[in-house]
Amino acid sequence: MRATLMYAPGDVRVENVAAPRIEQPTDAIVRMVRTCVCGSDLHPYHSMDPTDGPARMGHELLGVVEEVGSGVSKVSKGDLVITSFHYQDATCVTCVEDFACACPAGGYLTECQAEVSRVPLADGTLTVMPVGEDQTEILPSLLTLADVYGTGHHAAVMAGVREGDTVAVVGDGAVGLLAVLSAKKLGAEQIILMGRHRSRTDLGREFGATEVVVERGEEGIQKVLELTGGRGVRAVLEAVGHMPAYEQSVGIVRPGGVISRVGVPQYSEAPVGFTSLFGRNIELTGSPAPVHEYVAELLPGIMDGTDDPGRVFDRTVGLEDVAEGYRAMDERESLKVLVTP
Amino acid sequence: MRATLMYAPGDVRVENVAAPRIEQPTDAIVRMVRTCVCGSDLHPYHSMDPTDGPARMGHELLGVVEEVGSGVSKVSKGDLVITSFHYQDATCVTCVEDFACACPAGGYLTECQAEVSRVPLADGTLTVMPVGEDQTEILPSLLTLADVYGTGHHAAVMAGVREGDTVAVVGDGAVGLLAVLSAKKLGAEQIILMGRHRSRTDLGREFGATEVVVERGEEGIQKVLELTGGRGVRAVLEAVGHMPAYEQSVGIVRPGGVISRVGVPQYSEAPVGFTSLFGRNIELTGSPAPVHEYVAELLPGIMDGTDDPGRVFDRTVGLEDVAEGYRAMDERESLKVLVTP
Numbered sequence: 001m002r003a004t005l006m007y008a009p010g011d012v013r014v015e016n017v018a019a020p021r022i023e024q025p026t027d028a029i030v031r032m033v034r035t036c037v038c039g040s041d042l043h044p045y046h047s048m049d050p051t052d053g054p055a056r057m058g059h060e061l062l063g064v065v066e067e068v069g070s071g072v073s074k075v076s077k078g079d080l081v082i083t084s085f086h087y088q089d090a091t092c093v094t095c096v097e098d099f100a101c102a103c104p105a106g107g108y109l110t111e112c113q114a115e116v117s118r119v120p121l122a123d124g125t126l127t128v129m130p131v132g133e134d135q136t137e138i139l140p141s142l143l144t145l146a147d148v149y150g151t152g153h154h155a156a157v158m159a160g161v162r163e164g165d166t167v168a169v170v171g172d173g174a175v176g177l178l179a180v181l182s183a184k185k186l187g188a189e190q191i192i193l194m195g196r197h198r199s200r201t202d203l204g205r206e207f208g209a210t211e212v213v214v215e216r217g218e219e220g221i222q223k224v225l226e227l228t229g230g231r232g233v234r235a236v237l238e239a240v241g242h243m244p245a246y247e248q249s250v251g252i253v254r255p256g257g258v259i260s261r262v263g264v265p266q267y268s269e270a271p272v273g274f275t276s277l278f279g280r281n282i283e284l285t286g287s288p289a290p291v292h293e294y295v296a297e298l299l300p301g302i303m304d305g306t307d308d309p310g311r312v313f314d315r316t317v318g319l320e321d322v323a324e325g326y327r328a329m330d331e332r333e334s335l336k337v338l339v340t341p
Numbered sequence: 342m343r344a345t346l347m348y349a350p351g352d353v354r355v356e357n358v359a360a361p362r363i364e365q366p367t368d369a370i371v372r373m374v375r376t377c378v379c380g381s382d383l384h385p386y387h388s389m390d391p392t393d394g395p396a397r398m399g400h401e402l403l404g405v406v407e408e409v410g411s412g413v414s415k416v417s418k419g420d421l422v423i424t425s426f427h428y429q430d431a432t433c434v435t436c437v438e439d440f441a442c443a444c445p446a447g448g449y450l451t452e453c454q455a456e457v458s459r460v461p462l463a464d465g466t467l468t469v470m471p472v473g474e475d476q477t478e479i480l481p482s483l484l485t486l487a488d489v490y491g492t493g494h495h496a497a498v499m500a501g502v503r504e505g506d507t508v509a510v511v512g513d514g515a516v517g518l519l520a521v522l523s524a525k526k527l528g529a530e531q532i533i534l535m536g537r538h539r540s541r542t543d544l545g546r547e548f549g550a551t552e553v554v555v556e557r558g559e560e561g562i563q564k565v566l567e568l569t570g571g572r573g574v575r576a577v578l579e580a581v582g583h584m585p586a587y588e589q590s591v592g593i594v595r596p597g598g599v600i601s602r603v604g605v606p607q608y609s610e611a612p613v614g615f616t617s618l619f620g621r622n623i624e625l626t627g628s629p630a631p632v633h634e635y636v637a638e639l640l641p642g643i644m645d646g647t648d649d650p651g652r653v654f655d656r657t658v659g660l661e662d663v664a665e666g667y668r669a670m671d672e673r674e675s676l677k678v679l680v681t682p
Contacts, residue, residue, distance in 0.1 A: 093572070094572075094596060097597075098572070098575075098595055098596040098597040098598070099596035099597035099621060099622040101596075101620075101621075101622065102596030102597070102620075102621050102622070158622075158624075231434070231435075231439070234439075254439055255435060255439040255440035255442075255443030256438075256439040256440035256443070257439070261619060264615065264619070265613065265614045265615055265619050267614055268612055268613075268614040268616075268617070269610045269611060269612055269613065269614070270610060270611070270613045270614075271609055271610050272606065272609075272610065272611045272613060272625065273606045273608055273609040273610070273611075274605065274606055275609075276609070277625070277628075278602060278605070278606050278627065278628055278629075279442075279443075279628065279629065280440060280442075280443050280628065281440040281442065281443070281499075281626075281627075281628030281629075282628075283499075283624060283625070283626040284613065284618070284624070284625040284626070285622075285624040285625070285626075286619065286622075287618075287619055287620065287621065287622030287623075288619075288620065288622075
């Protein structure tokens with residue numbers, strides 16, 4: 001079968017690989033209906049060590065179950081299912097009480113940009129969708145449940161966004177835009193989107209952003225302070241992961257506020273001392289999102305047409321052309337690339 | 342009048358200074374009944390730049406109001422009052438909605454180890470105590486409301502400590518021990534106190550610690566993991582402020598847990614990346630405590646005899662001997678030193 005392999009920075013190929021098969025009784029084999037390229041796939045696309053390659057790619061998958069192991073009970077052959085980008089059993093004490101992305105039996109999916117994927121711990125990782133694969137219009141929105149929508153939602157949930165809130169979203173990628181949508185759904189009154197790509201920030205406005213700040217650094221901070229009567233925002237949803245985004249977050253959050261990060265940090269240490277966080281009682285939170293847990297909450301709005309998170313996809317390529325999808329996202333020609341079989 | 346001055350590391354003197362007087366209509370002049378030496382006073386005692394001295398010292402004060410400015414309405418001459426270590430108006434939007442210790446009109450008290458002090462913004466900073474200065478037995482516990490009790494309580498509150506919770510307290514100073522007491526009052530079931538001073542940890546056990554871990558670093562981390570079935574604790578209350586305490590906190594907190602800092606950080610940057618906080622969904626919170634806001638909650642337990650936070654004072658000196666108090670605390674002969682007129 002055909003699968004995406006990254007050999008080195010900028011070098012993505014689609015090649016023949018052995019078809020996956022059931023290895024554990026908790027596995028499912030899923031035929032891809034839709035997958036996509038993630039902003040986080042661009043990190044290795046920039047800086048991967050070629051000795052780590054060729055590496056299978058992809059962690060977002062909407063597909064049809066072809067086969068399940070003997071220990072799988074919640075999904076069956078023929079079901080249209082969505083994955084979470086992290087697999088987990090969803091039954092252990094870590095999953096139930098602590099944090100699913102730390103499930104001792106779990107891990108991150110890494111092979112979904114392919115014709116067929118093996119999904120471990122299928123009962124805790126897959127959710128059956130209430131439609132068939134022929135309902136093509138809704139498929140992009142369903143696919144966002146595998147990562148970007150749940151991740152944007154997680155940013156807002158961890159920040160405790162509430163009715164009447166004042167929020168800033170740092171980053172106009174797919175996660176940032178869906179953090180805007182989530183903040184809006186949770187009742188935020190003022191939502192300032194910090195980003196400089198006009199087509200993206202326009203979509204952000206449609207998702208609920210009340211203001212857009214294109215400036216960065218100190219200038220961007222001053223702009224946000226102006227827009228909030230000098231107070232800054234109560235909640236920052238940081239959807240980038242680079243240090244300048246962190247520093248910007250510290251600059252725009254008000255005393256007693258919260259910085260909620262869902263951009264995977266590309267740094268190990270950051271300012272957390274008296275002048276940055278401690279002295280002003282700023283909370284730092286956020287993590288990879290336990291998106292499997294959010295499907296039940298987010299799916300109804302998609303099904304009834306209220307929410308259309310699939311609008312973050314602005315280009316579609318076939319699996320054979322996935323390299324073109326990486327290039328387009330890398331060069332900011334495309335916000336997020338949908339991949340069809 | 343007599344006041345404490347720090348000239349250089351290890352050089353504390355009591356000298357004559359000009360008596361304070363009302364400078365702003367919101368000021369009060371308070372005659373000291375009890376004050377004390379704080380763990381945070383030991384930071385300059387170790388590392389103060391002598392060119393910054395001589396510096397007035399002290400931010401915890403129980404005293405009797407001698408005079409109030411024309412704009413003060415909540416306290417009157419003759420009242421026994423407790424300060425918060427930070428002064429604030431308690432009426433602005435920052436105080437009411439965000440964080441009192443960021444009050445634009447506020448600041449930190451710095452001159453309370455003296456016969457008489459000027460307290461700015463008296464209405465937002467002083468709370469009248471329901472006893473007279475002759476009720477000497479209860480005075481030490483009341484004095485803890487100015488800082489250490491409210492600060493320990495803040496650590497537990499910001500960590501969201503709740504019924505049945507699993508908590509570790511890092512540090513067996515006065516704040517750490519009162520964080521134990523606060524965690525106990527909020528319903529924590531398991532409270533692991535990390536500290537190595539037997540007399541202090543014994544008091545910690547009386548305040549509610551269920552276990553004591555004397556080991557530090559990796560050994561201490563392993564011990565806490567053992568005591569929690571390998572999971573770590575849901576909430577760490579960090580009452581030290583040095584980097585090893587931060588690292589220890591990261592090591593003992595479970596996925597999805599929280600590190601709540603009230604030890605003033607003696608560092609600017611710290612690990613917050615994927616392997617320390619982000620990947621395991623660890624929240625970092627904490628700050629200087631808005632202790633004025635906690636008086637109403639904590640006072641009843643002191644008045645009815647349920648709580649005796651004043652037990653953290655294990656030595657008393659007169660104001661003229663305050664240098665001896667610094668020395669005793671610095672050499673760990675004393676946990677916390679009470680100062681009488």
